[in-house]
Amino acid sequence: MGLLDGKTVLITGGARGQGRAHALVSAREGADVILVDIADQIATVPYAMAKESDLAETVKQVEALDRRALSVVADVRDQSQMDAAVASGIAEFGKIDVLIANAGIWTQGPFWELSEQSWDDMIGVNLTGVWKSAKAVAPHMIERQAGSIVITSSVNGLEPGQNYAHYVSAKHGVIGLMKNIALELAPHGIRCNSINPGAIKTPMTDHQGAWDMFAGHEGGTEEDMMAGGYSFHALKGRTFMPPEVIANTALYLNSDLAAAVTGVTIPVDAGHMILPGFNHAPVE
Structure with missing residues (x-):
């Protein structure tokens, strides 16, 4: 018996890295998965983003675990595309039990030098994209009066980070968004929580x-x-930790083990947030 037997899990940013880990851990525990990814390059992102071949590889790995996988190319910043992805998943599997809002990007620059496009892309993917993903799946979960939503934040949702104010703003924002989603969906039996990863080794980092x-x-x-x-x-x-440490925490939150847990954020940071701080580069 798996912790997610009979469940269907929709994962944004599902082509590789953290998204692939979520897919494989969910499948290992009995879930079918819907993998959503832009599978394209965003101009302000300096590293190579996932391709459709990455989506296909994740599907292959899920199927090797004897679970079903549906891949959908969609941009979390586009509500119509996310609505269509949800509709495709429901048509394929009959229901969606879990949303893991995982899609994210990371870029750097002093806040006064960031371009408007860089700011807009970051907020669009890492914050607005989470809202649009949750918005797409919420009516279905409300109709079923059940569901779990897990949002990927960051330790930078709890503290600042040098030269990525736009990332910090988005990751702080999703914690507030998570709490409001949890509050508004609680009367419908739907839970929402978030995770604050520490240093995780993925293509994004x-x-x-x-x-x-x-x-x-x-x-x-x-x-x-x-x-x-x-x-x-x-x-x-x-x-730097493997992405499975985050996927395992999402597994807990999406399972019946966390049936009474909603509106919380869990740091998975190997104790980063308890470190006493000091000035690494004092200016006199």
Whole structure:
């Protein structure tokens, strides 16, 4: 018996990385999955985003676990596309029990140098896209008087981060959004929670820009990033963690184990948020 036997889980940003981990953990626990991804490049994002071939690979891996998978190319910023994705999922599987609003991007820049397009893309994907995803699935869940929604925030939904004010704003925003969704859907038996990941190794974080950030200079390496990850976390032996640690927490939240849990956010950060802070670069 799996924790999600007979459930259908819709995952945004489902083509690879964290989304793929959500898909495989959900499938392992008995769920069929709907994988939604833009499968295209957003111009302000400096790293290579997922392609349709990544979606196809995730479908293949889910099917290898003897579960069904439906892939849908859609942009979470477009309500009509998200409504169509939900409709396709219901037509295929008959129902949607769970939404994991996981789609996200990450870029860097001092707030006074960010372009309007960079700001708009970040808020559009990481905050507005969560609202539109939840909006698309809410009427179906209300009709069924059941459902679970899990939103991916970040430790940067709880604290600032140097040179990504737009990301911090979006991730703080989704925590507030989560609480309101939880409040408004509680009378319908629908739960909503969020997760605050620490340093997770996915294509969104494992690229030259992140390597340089952890190295403190251009020309950083993956080794620099992995070394920096140990200082980011408090728990012994934890550097950048695999995305399954987040998927396992989402599994708990979407299962009956968390049947009485709604309106909360769970840091999965290997103790990052309990670290005492200090000024790494004081200015006198």
